[in-house]
Amino acid sequence: MISLAGRDIRHEWGKYVFTGIGLGLLIGVTLTMAGVYRGMVDDGKALLDNSGAELWVVQKETLGPYAEPSSLNDDAYRSILAVQGVAQAANVTYLTMQVRSAERDVRAMVVGIASGEAGTPGWPPYLVAGRQITRSHYEAVADVASGFALGDRVRIRRNFYTVVGLTRRMVSSGGDPMVFIPLKDAQEAQFLKDNDAVLQSRRRTSENPAFNRAGVPGLLDAVITSQSRNPYVNAVLVRLRPGYASDDVAESIERWQRLTVYTRPEMEGILIGKLIATSAKQIGMFLVILAIVSAAIVAFIIYTMTLGKIREIAVLKLIGTRNRTIASMIMQQALGLGLIGFAVGKIAASFWAPFFPKYVLLIPGDTIAGFFAVVVICMLASLIAIRAALRVDPADAIGG
Amino acid sequence: MSTGIRIEGLTKRYGEGDTAVDALKGVDMYVAPGEVVGLIGPSGSGKSTLLKCLGAVIEPTSGRMILGDDVIYDDGWKITDLRALRRDKIGFVFQAPYLIPFLDVTDNVALLPMLAGVANSDARQRAVELLGALDIAHRAKGMPSQISGGEQQRVSIARALVNRPPVILADEPTAPLDSARALTVIRILHEMAHRYETAIIVVTHDEKIIPTFKRIYHIRDGKTHEEAGEGRALNEAEQG
Structure with a gap:
């Protein structure tokens, strides 16, 4: 037929x-x-994979650092390092903002990474060009999707950074390319205000009789100093020693450090189940x-x-x-x-x-x-x- | 030996009660194998109803129909597989050829044997032979849209004949054709009836072809009346 x-x-x-x-x-x-x-x-998933972490330690009872704001002291990693089963712990900050290069604005996630060496949690795991950050300040590694090239000078808040390395598939859950900078710079970028705002803040503090007491010399300087630095990070990324179960280590950290800890499956659940x-x-x-x-x-x-x-x-x-x-x-x-x-x-x-x-x-x-x-x-x-x-x-x- | 088609006391009623209409009121008819008879009558006389009953597309109300050697309807009893009956025992030639536009001429004819389960190559062979007999073998590979109206009607005749049915029902087959082509089609029907021992009933209003029938059934008010036709020789008719 x-x-x-x-x-x-x-x-x-x-x-x-x-x-x-x-x-x-x-x-x-x-x-x-x-x-x-x-x-x-x-x-x-790439965001989680590329962070190199097995545990995410965040502010208690938050879904940070990707789905909710999370803030914890930048010395918390020291006590986390002391928990049994933890091999590496590194501070990290995340800030989504406009990064300027010449006349161009790029929406990017600025990641503050702790000093160390390649392989430290939070660092870009591989580069397609250039090198990793070696200086404490004003160097950046950018994802190629940002459009930045090696040697480009990019502006983040008030400071300029030189792009020394390029990486690939390092994006936020929203698809924004990542720009890695040193942690101290990133903490400053999160917090640092312009000069006028700093002056106004200092004036306001000095006129506050609670901070500017005649009988307490040095109090005002101490308050202003504490106000002008940011001692917080968004999360501590943890890598485990071989043979330790992530759930067990997470439970130890939560119990002793009074923080919230997410394992990889939990973090994936937050990203996919809640964020997107x-x-x-x-x-x-x-x-x-x-x-x-x-x-x-x-x-x-x-x-x-x-x-x-x-x-x-x-x-x-x-x-x-x-x-x-x-x-x-x-x-x-x-x-x-x-x-x-x-x-x-x-x-x-x-x-x-x-x-x-x-x-x-x-x-x-x-x-x-x-x-x-x-x-x-x-x-x-x-x-x-x-x-x-x-x-x-x-x-x-x-x-x- | 085939017995052509025989109809006895066929009735057809549409509707019920006060609104009932008797379209056929006891039709008697017989067409022998190899014979071509005319069925004529005014509009609304019951021609189409009779044709649909003969074509097994509507069920009569009562009476008897014998097709070939088979009783196909007998006072409420009917053959179960009407589709196969129409495919194998009845050929149809319509007012317009109604060829399948997406099949070529050969496959338009070969489709029927294919539907009956004949192998494609055999069905096509049968179709080509028949197209040759109808003098349109040269159009075998053409599409229906590429051939003339007269040729299309020949193809539809070939389609009606291809399964060698005992009866062919031709519904105004010459209506869209000019006189010469109309008479050609009627001559072909006569030849084919003779060659394949097929009983052919031609429903027509066409004054040119009516004299070619030896027997004519007039249908009026649901009843048929048989009368002898002129049976004029076709070459005589063609000359006017």
């Missing part, structure tokens, strides 16, 4: 292919939306709407094509064609449209994904799921047309 659907498609291939391309662009958008979500999840949950729902809604629109388009096109062949269908039925042959013809056409659309959509998504400002991750699993979704949608969409075709009375082929 010949393929009626194949012949019909071949007969009207122009209409069919152009409709498939239109549908394909819609499917491409759908695949891209899924890729945006995967990119967000991957960014979050709303975005995921948003994207999920888009996917549902796009799926419905795709189904509606396929249904409409196939229904219209079927209505255009009502007389031929009546003749086919009159001359003895089985209903299932006619239903199969319509379903095959819907599936053919879906396959063309899927192929076009996959190619389109792969083509335009690199141009998106945020990371779009097209994974084979989503492609396969998308393929089966398209198949199911096309099959469902063809049901309306099949119903219309099966209701055609073969008597309609006979006049009168």
